Structures are given as structure tokens and as C-alpha cells.
Amino acid sequence: MLWIPAGLALALVVLPVVGLLARTDYARLPELLTSSASLNALQLSLVTAVLSTVFCVLLGVPLAVVLARSRSRGVRVLRAVVLLPLVLPPVVGGLALLFLLGRNGFLGYLLDVTAGIRIPFTTAAVVIAQTFVAMPFLVVSLEGALRGAGDRYELVASTLGARPWTVFRRVTVPLLLPALGSGAVLSFARALGEFGATITFAGSLEGVTRTLPLEVYNQAEADVDSAVALALLLIVVAVLVIAVARPRAVEGRP
Amino acid sequence: MTLHAELELTRGSFSLSAEFDVPPGTVLAVLGPNGSGKSTLLGCLAGLFVPDDGVVTLGERTLTRTPRLLVQPHDRGVGLLAQDALLFPHLSVVDNVAFAPRSRGASRVASREAARHWLSEVDAAELADRKPAQLSGGQAQRVAIARALAGEPDLLLLDEPLAALDVDAAPAIRGLLRRVLRAAGNQRATVLVTHDPLDALALADHVLVLSRGRVVERGLTRDVLSAPRTPFTARIAGLNLVVGVAEEQGLRTAGGFISGIPAPDVAAGEPAVAVFSPGSVAVYPEGEHSAGSPRNTVAAVVGALEPHGAVVRLRTVDGDGWAEGLAADLTPAAVAELALEPGTPVRLAVKAAAVAIHPAFGP
Amino acid sequence: MRLVLAGVLSVVLVVSACGGSDGSSDEGSGGGDGNRTLNVFAAASLTEAFGELEKQFEAEHDGVDVRLNLAGSSQLASQINEGAPADVFASANEKNMDKVVEAGGVEGQPETFATNKLTIAVPPGNPKGITSFADLAGDDLTVVVCASQVPCGSATEEVEQATGVTLSPASEEQDVKAVLTKVELGEADAGLVYVTDVTSAGDKVESVEFPEAEQAINDYPIAVLAEAGQSELAQQFYDLVLGRSGQEELSKVGFGTP
Structure with a gap:
């Protein structure tokens, strides 16, 4: 009898999208999607989401390994901290980033005074905001996989003479690839859909910080049809990415 | 190289205390039930744990001297073979075996060449290009043995290497281990952890019996297994062993022929042992003959009678042929009925099906 | 359905x-x-x-x-x-x-x-010394406005047209509160908001009123x-x-x- 709740769950996910499709003005779709504002937003979204995913992987993999393998007590606290971006409302996350990297934030002030670098209102701020909210998805899926696998393969590798870095590179990472793939896809999807932290921390300016979700929100103020068309575009991009990346990730071949 | 270890370690209510040496080219079996501290002992040797107090030296090198782990696991020159093969699933068989040479800095080509050599040593050359997922349990363990040996370790640690194999695969792997562990001229020290006295018998020169973290008995494998000095050892490892020369259907001994079932790696004409448990030995009054399935029978004299759990263990002191020093388990009622006491002559019988013939080695 | x-x-x-x-x-x-x-x-x-x-x-x-x-x-x-x-x-x-x-x-x-009409919100003390709408076009200023799709943004555009001053904002926010927040946090040197928003923000921001705001009265x-x-x-x-x-x-x- 699982199919009743399963069907409900599917309906909850699919029906709103069907609603979106039903409301789309298909006659105006090409014109709405090819406006320069839409194309700029799409390009910016793809570039920033890819960059954020790369940062998530580069930083998240070592973090997940440390969290899964460390036996110290403080790690339990750390694990909870890593999950914070998942529970924080994105707007609060954006504010937190401002308090750190904004002009009056302690790191932001330092950067401004010493190097003349200002992060808010730049594309870099978009990438940072997306990385911030997407990182937990990568870390959680990896850490789960690491815990499930245990460290037996790593132990064997070290007795075979592999130094810790070799073990990490030749055993830990390849074994993690399936989880890494799905974690990266999740992170990318989250980064692509990121809104609250971006608008708070990076602002909204066409071609610089106005990603697709921000453009959707912007258009929704003036022209709902345009917003719906853009939302459709966002969905298509997300579905494409998941469909293309997912099977390869699951296969787990390097 | 000689392995020398002195280990003291406490984890919660469990404590381990052991001291032993393993000379080059020999195998020490650490025998004990689950929870006796065997795996902890291996972990200390491999460098995965630091004991609370202790020393581990291998040849001239001091690996551990508390409170410090002086040599990290990857620098110890230790090979580990576990119950599960634990082949890296993302690498082909040949690359699994090439892992150790590669980690030591050999080129890809040279590592693969070494790997193919070790694969042929374990009769698995034809598996080279498969992925671990395409191997049976026995094949995987064969490859794991090649992988451990390819590192050319000075110390080889075997952690229940046969426990996860099914009954059909275990004898062949046991035979393979025998061959590689006892290969002429090797200078490797090997520690085998097992709960199965047969593994110890087939593979080890010396046995160390561990009970709740304490060494309760040690000595030459055959001495410890055939004449346990403690009830604990007797319970987990008390076996009757008779040496001789293997024949087609049994063992030729100085005192006569014993019918039994030869292990696959037994070759006729080679030194071998007949192994059977005390529970499979039946005791009859002198002169009485039994009928039925093929049996090995022999005359003997009762030496000692010891309570041994719910049964009484009888030991013979004297007798015809191979009856010297055998053990037999009887119920107290049977002892009373047969009026057994030291000096009573008896006749012992063992079913051929209960006797296993294994290759023998050592003195 | x-x-x-x-x-x-x-x-x-x-x-x-x-x-x-x-x-x-x-x-x-x-x-x-x-x-x-x-x-x-x-x-x-x-x-x-x-x-x-x-x-x-x-x-x-x-x-x-x-x-x-x-x-x-x-x-x-x-x-x-x-x-x-x-x-x-x-x-x-x-x-x-x-x-x-x-x-x-x-x-x-x-x-x-x-x-309602627009005013310039600046951090307390007006550190950049902004006195007029034309000052907002300065190069070294971080100015935040509303996006043109929302009322305060279209009002801003009307003022720009009326004055001939073109702004190059760092961000076009989705609502007036977001503009105010950026000024309150000190991330922006100035923001164009409604008079009423400055009133409700208390002493966290100051208001610099400008006459051209009359060109874009919001009903x-x-x-x-x-x-x-x-x-x-x-x-x-x-x-x-x-x-x-x-x-x-x-x-x-x-x-x-x-």
C-alpha cells in the first residue's frame, strides 16, 4: 500500500510544475526567453552554479573526510555547524555573509583596507552565497557514504605502503565517486535555485549578480508570463543537468 | 626478520597482555575465540593502535615503543590479509595487486609486471583483467593474497583469512597459503589470527593461545594442539594428531594404517597428519570388536581421566601403534559402566569419515 | 482538475x-x-x-x-x-x-x-556628504536603488528622466526595504527609498530630501x-x-x- 503516499508525494512535487506548464504563454515563450535580460541571467546562473559546485567539491570533500574519519569529540559539534546553511533561512545566510564579508564585516573590512577588495554586489559574492548554501548537500551525502563504507579499504591501502595522500587520492576519492557525483548534482541544483542569500549578499544587477531565480522574481513584479517562462527555463536546465550527470555518477567509474 | 612484540593494552573492561617472538620464515598462529583480543593484537602490530605499554620491533627496526608509534602503518613493511578480500572495487585485479609496488614508487609498467608475477604465484593469472565484482569469494581471496605478497612485506598479518569462505573454497585457499607461507628461503615473519585449530595446524609452526586477552598456552603447533596443557586450550583446540605418510585413502604410520579423508593439497607419499576430535573416538572394553562402517581401531591403556565440562576426557599412555597419547571424550556414565581407571586396557575406534588427513611440515 | x-x-x-x-x-x-x-x-x-x-x-x-x-x-x-x-x-x-x-x-x-515620494537614505551622519540627487552619480559611490519593475524603481527612473542624471547602481533591489537594509548595514553609501521608509527606520539612516522627488509622486x-x-x-x-x-x-x- 506504499503507492498511496508515494503517489501523494509525487503529486506534491509534480502538480505545481504542471500548474506552471499550464500557465505558460507558449506563443510568447521564444520572445520572453531570448530577451537580453533572460539570456544574461541564464548565462550568469550557469557560470556561477558551475563555479560554486567546483568550490563545493574542492572544499567539501576534505571536510566530509575529516568529519567522517575523525574520532575526536569536537567533531560532533562541527558536524552540526556544517549543517547550519540547511536550516538557516537563506536571507539570514546572506546577512551572515554580509556581516563577515561586507564593508563593515570583520573580514570584509580587512579586505577593503588592505587590498581594496569589496565583495558585495559582485559576481564573486554570488558564487560565495551559492557555495555557502550548497556545501552542506555535498558534505552530507559524502559523509554518509564514507561512514557506510568505513575505513577498511583505507587501512588495507596503508598497509600496502600507501601514504595518507596516496590513500586519499587512489582509494578514498575513487570509492566516493558515486556519492560525489550525486552530491555535486545536488549542490549544483541548489546553487542554481539559490535566491535569498544571493539577493541579500550580492544584490541584484543584470549581468553581474542577477541570476535566473532573481530575474524570475524581478519579472514577477512586472510580467507574470515572463516570470513563468523563466521559471520553466530554470526547470529545464535543472532537469537536464540531473538527467545527464546522474547516471554517470551512479555508475561510479572514474 | 624476527618480529618481537610486548603488548599491554586496556580498552574499557577488556585488557590484552601478550609477549612473543616470530622468527624469520616462520608462522605464529594466535588461536582464540571471538573477543579474546586477537584483532587488537594484530592492530597493534599493523600500527593501527598504540598499546598502553609495549614494544614492537621487526629485525633492527623499532616500530612501536610506547608512548609513541614510531613507524606509521604505510612505512612498516607489513602486509595485511583480512577475512574479507577487500579488493579495491574501482581497480582491476591486476591494478589491485600492483597497488603496493605502485605505492612504493615503482612505475606503472613495472608494477603491473610484478602484479602479474604474483597473480601467477596464486594461480590467478587469468583473472588479471577482471573487476573485483566479477570474482567469486575464493578467487577474490586468492587475489588478496597476491596483493599482500606483492608488497613484499617483512611481516605478514593474516586475520582469519579463511573464515569468510565457503566450505568448498576454504581447503584450496588453505593449501595456497601453505605453499606461499612456507616457500623456501623466505625471511618473512607471519602472524596468523584464527579461531580454527585446523588453520593453525595447516599453516603455523608455533601457536599462541589467547583467552580474554591473556596468553594461556604457547608452543609448537602440534604439541599444543595434540596435548593441550590447559582445559581452555583443550576445549578450543584439543585434537588428536597422528603423523605419518599420506596414501590414497589415509595415512601410513609406524603403528599401522589409518583410513581417513585426505585434504585436496595432500600428495601421496608426502608427510601428513591424521586429525580427529576426541569426541569422535569411541571406547570399548579390551577384546571387544565393533561392527558397521569402516573404522580405525587400536588397543590402548588408560593414562588419565579428567573432567572436561560435561564429559570426561580420557588420555592413553601406551598402546599399539598410533594409540599413544590420544584423547577421547566419554560421558561419566560410560566411564562408570566400563569401570575405567588409569591402567585399564581398552580398545579405541574412530570412523574413517571423522578423520581428516592434512599435509604436515616442520620437525 | x-x-x-x-x-x-x-x-x-x-x-x-x-x-x-x-x-x-x-x-x-x-x-x-x-x-x-x-x-x-x-x-x-x-x-x-x-x-x-x-x-x-x-x-x-x-x-x-x-x-x-x-x-x-x-x-x-x-x-x-x-x-x-x-x-x-x-x-x-x-x-x-x-x-x-x-x-x-x-x-x-x-x-x-x-x-509617497522618494528621498535619499544615507548612513547616520551622511559620511559621503550627499546633498542632491546629482551627487548620486559620483563614481566612487555605492548606490542601491529599486528595480524598475517595482514602484520605487519606476519612480527612480522618472526622477532620472526629469533631472537628466543617470545613476549606475551597484544593485537594483526587489523592494524598498532591501534598499534600506543595504544602507543600514553600511554596504551602500546611499539608497533611493520612500520618505516613509526612512521614518520607520528610526535613527539607523538619515534622509536627504531633494526637490526633484516631486516629479514622481506615488499614489x-x-x-x-x-x-x-x-x-x-x-x-x-x-x-x-x-x-x-x-x-x-x-x-x-x-x-x-x-
Whole structure:
């Protein structure tokens, strides 16, 4: 009898999208999607989401390994901290980033005074905001996989003479690839859909910080049809990415 | 190289205390039930744990001297073979075996060449290009043995290497281990952890019996297994062993022929042992003959009678042929009925099906 | 099927749009005597003034619960057009009121009840010494404005056209509160917001008024809605807003009178 709740769950996910499709003005779709504002937003979204995913992987993999393998007590606290971006409302996350990297934030002030670098209102701020909210998805899926696998393969590798870095590179990472793939896809999807932290921390300016979700929100103020068309575009991009990346990730071949 | 270890370690209510040496080219079996501290002992040797107090030296090198782990696991020159093969699933068989040479800095080509050599040593050359997922349990363990040996370790640690194999695969792997562990001229020290006295018998020169973290008995494998000095050892490892020369259907001994079932790696004409448990030995009054399935029978004299759990263990002191020093388990009622006491002559019988013939080695 | 879809969609929209605010959906505007609910959808800039009027109205009408749904005017207009239960709609501009009027959602004609105009919000002490609208075009200034799709943004564009000064903002925010926040946090040197927003921000920002703001006066229309479950109460709230005490509350927070 699982199919009743399963069907409900599917309906909850699919029906709103069907609603979106039903409301789309298909006659105006090409014109709405090819406006320069839409194309700029799409390009910016793809570039920033890819960059954020790369940062998530580069930083998240070592973090997940440390969290899964460390036996110290403080790690339990750390694990909870890593999950914070998942529970924080994105707007609060954006504010937190401002308090750190904004002009009056302690790191932001330092950067401004010493190097003349200002992060808010730049594309870099978009990438940072997306990385911030997407990182937990990568870390959680990896850490789960690491815990499930245990460290037996790593132990064997070290007795075979592999130094810790070799073990990490030749055993830990390849074994993690399936989880890494799905974690990266999740992170990318989250980064692509990121809104609250971006608008708070990076602002909204066409071609610089106005990603697709921000453009959707912007258009929704003036022209709902345009917003719906853009939302459709966002969905298509997300579905494409998941469909293309997912099977390869699951296969787990390097 | 000689392995020398002195280990003291406490984890919660469990404590381990052991001291032993393993000379080059020999195998020490650490025998004990689950929870006796065997795996902890291996972990200390491999460098995965630091004991609370202790020393581990291998040849001239001091690996551990508390409170410090002086040599990290990857620098110890230790090979580990576990119950599960634990082949890296993302690498082909040949690359699994090439892992150790590669980690030591050999080129890809040279590592693969070494790997193919070790694969042929374990009769698995034809598996080279498969992925671990395409191997049976026995094949995987064969490859794991090649992988451990390819590192050319000075110390080889075997952690229940046969426990996860099914009954059909275990004898062949046991035979393979025998061959590689006892290969002429090797200078490797090997520690085998097992709960199965047969593994110890087939593979080890010396046995160390561990009970709740304490060494309760040690000595030459055959001495410890055939004449346990403690009830604990007797319970987990008390076996009757008779040496001789293997024949087609049994063992030729100085005192006569014993019918039994030869292990696959037994070759006729080679030194071998007949192994059977005390529970499979039946005791009859002198002169009485039994009928039925093929049996090995022999005359003997009762030496000692010891309570041994719910049964009484009888030991013979004297007798015809191979009856010297055998053990037999009887119920107290049977002892009373047969009026057994030291000096009573008896006749012992063992079913051929209960006797296993294994290759023998050592003195 | 279409009906179900529309329902699901509007619930999702309302839930996501209202966020932490009081919501407006549960028992709608039903209920008998002594336990009635009046749903007022009001532009976010009306938060303070309508908060006072809510108390006043509830004190005068026993057993009536006024629920304020405060959000951007265009969001509110969408919610109303999607069938969200609303009795009164107070918009921050005429464009969004017109959307509801076009959809046939308004009873009678909307009436302008307040006006608002732009001002320059700067951090306390005005560290960059901004005195005029033209100052905002300076190169080294981080200026934040509203996006042109929202009322404060279109007002900003009108002022730009009237003055011939072109701004190059660091960000075009989605609503006026976001602009204010950027100034309050010191991330922006100046932001274009409404006079009323500076009033409600207290001493966290200062206002630099400029004469060109008169070129883009913003009218706030209010209307009783056609689907109102409490049309009588709705009419009374409408009268309160347009009446003397309503106008007093509005001018207290900086709104102009029409």
C-alpha cells in the first residue's frame, strides 16, 4: 500500500510544475526567453552554479573526510555547524555573509583596507552565497557514504605502503565517486535555485549578480508570463543537468 | 626478520597482555575465540593502535615503543590479509595487486609486471583483467593474497583469512597459503589470527593461545594442539594428531594404517597428519570388536581421566601403534559402566569419515 | 482538475509569499457574529500605519480580528487574482491595483488614500556628504536603488528622466526595504527609498530630501474587493483609512495627503 503516499508525494512535487506548464504563454515563450535580460541571467546562473559546485567539491570533500574519519569529540559539534546553511533561512545566510564579508564585516573590512577588495554586489559574492548554501548537500551525502563504507579499504591501502595522500587520492576519492557525483548534482541544483542569500549578499544587477531565480522574481513584479517562462527555463536546465550527470555518477567509474 | 612484540593494552573492561617472538620464515598462529583480543593484537602490530605499554620491533627496526608509534602503518613493511578480500572495487585485479609496488614508487609498467608475477604465484593469472565484482569469494581471496605478497612485506598479518569462505573454497585457499607461507628461503615473519585449530595446524609452526586477552598456552603447533596443557586450550583446540605418510585413502604410520579423508593439497607419499576430535573416538572394553562402517581401531591403556565440562576426557599412555597419547571424550556414565581407571586396557575406534588427513611440515 | 491545480498553486504561492506573517487562508472571512475576520492585504510600506489602524479598528469593532497580509504590492495583486481570501487591498501604486481591477476583483472604484515620494537614505551622519540627487552619480559611490519593475524603481527612473542624471547602481533591489537594509548595514553609501521608509527606520539612516522627488509622486489606492466575505466590515475599514484618524496615522509616518 506504499503507492498511496508515494503517489501523494509525487503529486506534491509534480502538480505545481504542471500548474506552471499550464500557465505558460507558449506563443510568447521564444520572445520572453531570448530577451537580453533572460539570456544574461541564464548565462550568469550557469557560470556561477558551475563555479560554486567546483568550490563545493574542492572544499567539501576534505571536510566530509575529516568529519567522517575523525574520532575526536569536537567533531560532533562541527558536524552540526556544517549543517547550519540547511536550516538557516537563506536571507539570514546572506546577512551572515554580509556581516563577515561586507564593508563593515570583520573580514570584509580587512579586505577593503588592505587590498581594496569589496565583495558585495559582485559576481564573486554570488558564487560565495551559492557555495555557502550548497556545501552542506555535498558534505552530507559524502559523509554518509564514507561512514557506510568505513575505513577498511583505507587501512588495507596503508598497509600496502600507501601514504595518507596516496590513500586519499587512489582509494578514498575513487570509492566516493558515486556519492560525489550525486552530491555535486545536488549542490549544483541548489546553487542554481539559490535566491535569498544571493539577493541579500550580492544584490541584484543584470549581468553581474542577477541570476535566473532573481530575474524570475524581478519579472514577477512586472510580467507574470515572463516570470513563468523563466521559471520553466530554470526547470529545464535543472532537469537536464540531473538527467545527464546522474547516471554517470551512479555508475561510479572514474 | 624476527618480529618481537610486548603488548599491554586496556580498552574499557577488556585488557590484552601478550609477549612473543616470530622468527624469520616462520608462522605464529594466535588461536582464540571471538573477543579474546586477537584483532587488537594484530592492530597493534599493523600500527593501527598504540598499546598502553609495549614494544614492537621487526629485525633492527623499532616500530612501536610506547608512548609513541614510531613507524606509521604505510612505512612498516607489513602486509595485511583480512577475512574479507577487500579488493579495491574501482581497480582491476591486476591494478589491485600492483597497488603496493605502485605505492612504493615503482612505475606503472613495472608494477603491473610484478602484479602479474604474483597473480601467477596464486594461480590467478587469468583473472588479471577482471573487476573485483566479477570474482567469486575464493578467487577474490586468492587475489588478496597476491596483493599482500606483492608488497613484499617483512611481516605478514593474516586475520582469519579463511573464515569468510565457503566450505568448498576454504581447503584450496588453505593449501595456497601453505605453499606461499612456507616457500623456501623466505625471511618473512607471519602472524596468523584464527579461531580454527585446523588453520593453525595447516599453516603455523608455533601457536599462541589467547583467552580474554591473556596468553594461556604457547608452543609448537602440534604439541599444543595434540596435548593441550590447559582445559581452555583443550576445549578450543584439543585434537588428536597422528603423523605419518599420506596414501590414497589415509595415512601410513609406524603403528599401522589409518583410513581417513585426505585434504585436496595432500600428495601421496608426502608427510601428513591424521586429525580427529576426541569426541569422535569411541571406547570399548579390551577384546571387544565393533561392527558397521569402516573404522580405525587400536588397543590402548588408560593414562588419565579428567573432567572436561560435561564429559570426561580420557588420555592413553601406551598402546599399539598410533594409540599413544590420544584423547577421547566419554560421558561419566560410560566411564562408570566400563569401570575405567588409569591402567585399564581398552580398545579405541574412530570412523574413517571423522578423520581428516592434512599435509604436515616442520620437525 | 484545473480547479484543483489552481488551488494547489495558490496555496503554494500564498504560503511561500507570506512567510512568517500571519497568513490569511485558514477560515477565510467566514464566521458568525462576535468572531469575524477581516483580511486586509496591504503594501509592505504600510506596515506601521496599518498596524495602528488595525488596533484602532479592532477596539471599535468587538470580536473582529483584522488580519494584515503585508507584502509587495505585485505579490498581493497576484495572490488576490489567484483567489486568496481578501476583503481590502491597499496598494503602493496604481499599476498593481489596476491588475486587480482588470481581473474584475474590485468593488466600485479604488480611491487614493496617501502619497509617497522618494528621498535619499544615507548612513547616520551622511559620511559621503550627499546633498542632491546629482551627487548620486559620483563614481566612487555605492548606490542601491529599486528595480524598475517595482514602484520605487519606476519612480527612480522618472526622477532620472526629469533631472537628466543617470545613476549606475551597484544593485537594483526587489523592494524598498532591501534598499534600506543595504544602507543600514553600511554596504551602500546611499539608497533611493520612500520618505516613509526612512521614518520607520528610526535613527539607523538619515534622509536627504531633494526637490526633484516631486516629479514622481506615488499614489496609494485602496479598494474593497469583489470577493470580500465581509464587505460591510471592509467598507468600514476603507472609510477608516480615508477618514480623519486614518489620515493622521498615515501622515505620522511620513505619507502625504492626496
